[in-house]
Amino acid sequence: MVAINVKNLTKKYRVKVKEKGLTGSMKSIIHPKYKEITAVDNISFSVKKGEIIAFIGPNGAGKSTTIKMLTGILYPDKGDISVLDISPTQRRKKLAYKIGTVFGQKEQLWTHLTPYDNFKFFGAIYDIADSDVEKQIEKLTAIFELDDFINTPVRNLSLGQRIRCEIVASLIHEPEILFLDEPTIGLDPVVKENIRTLIKQMNKEYGTTVFLTSHDVGDIEKLCKRIIIVNHGMIVMDDSMNNLKYNYLNKKIVEIKLKEAVDFSGDDGITVLKSKSNNLKLEVDTCKKSISDAMKLIDADNIIDINISNVPLENIITDIYKEGRHIN
């Protein structure tokens, strides 16, 4: 079952261009000049029901613009969108009943009210019967462990507690799709982990489709089975997390502390990333040279310490951003 289907989606912005200084400001009043920016450039993808997908990219890549078009906030210039078989631009209100959104940098809660009053408010907004709202609040309060602060005004909550409440407010109407735009931004590692666990639990228990954008590799790695990478408004990669790791984990990082320096320049398959006195950081391409062959280049007695690790996902993603290459 397809939850989201996007075909040839394009969105352009017209941005005012102003020349430098006061003269430029005066000119822009009389003859304003505009330039067109393509925020989303002819992208197509689909998301299955119950999937947790990461939709990531560097700043200005077009992630949030895409989410806003998927939720009916922005009107696309070209292309078709279908979310739960509803066109977001034509039936935004109908779609709103079926989706939930959390924008980590924007508050949707009333800060002077308690989380409980906020949840009641959202229940009313989504036309849910009072008794059902109470049941839903009870259920989500238990899952998200809100008992200790459910009657404390939102303005007095910590950021982590507030984000938990934001997510609960988005789930009060049991949405089929949850759009999370940087839900863990600014949170400490413990709270981040807690939120990730809760999102996973919710996906497992209710089959909620999760569409996540985040700059936090931890969110992506721990939550998502599929990843779409966008850059300059285009999809540069759409693949499963396993494939991504498999394709890129042929490279290993070897950090060695040696008694005496060894020269690796000219060795095919070995790239010296860092070299400081007798400390080396190498990248070994295992397709060209196995780790054991690479190790044979160093006398075992010369090694003081060694550490072999995979390339961090963060580096992989950064490389993909930089290369901007199309895998799919």
Next chain:
Amino acid sequence: MKKYIFIFKTTIMDSLQYIMNIILGFVTYILIIFIFLNLWQYIYTDPEKLINGYSLQQMIWYVILTETIWFGTRNGAIISQISNDIKSGAIAYVINKPYHYVIYMIVRNLGEIAIKFFLYLCAGLTLGYIWVGRIPEFNPIYIPLIIMILISATLINNFLTMSISLLSFWIEDAAPFHWIYVKILLILGILFPVEMFPVWAQPIIRSSPIYVITYGPVKLIISFSREIFTSVLLAQVIYLLGSFLLLMGLYQKGVKKINVNGG
């Protein structure tokens, strides 16, 4: 409908946090009334004399009641929030809920001014009674009609100020337009009754929103007549429809121009 009642209720709960801010606003309110009380007492050398059909008592009550409408129903926070939301793109995060944004903002506005208007009305009635006695010729039988006219006046004022805020879809800053609107309302509709202005200006003022927002409703309170009621009601129906259509039209056109950068 139920959701909008809930929004109204929630806004009242939220605005109860600002009671002290409202009470602090009484300082300017009382000061203006006090200045006009002294001004009119000075102008009316003979308290029995009528100026342009108004006795001293009626004149003071006119100022008190128009001031009450002005202070009690103005809501800078919501008005500037709409403009700021449009300019910053934050409107995108409010409109993705299953309600109509314009009606949501109207109801929020009404919720925010409900308590404020009630407090200003209590303060105004108390001050007026202490300073000049009861409202002459006032008959409590007309209270339901006056309440209806006051609610319509508030709605028209709401629709017009919100329409000005929605101009932010096209212009950088709607604040100067708000400033002009508020000052025209203050000078021509609050401090002096229409009859005090030159004869040539009176038809203009009577056909402007001032007639249905401040002058008309207050005129009904201080000297109710069936003719004035019919005339104000008719004008309010026209303005209600016109301003609502303007507001909806601006929103429908503007919402397609939402430009959300960043993220």
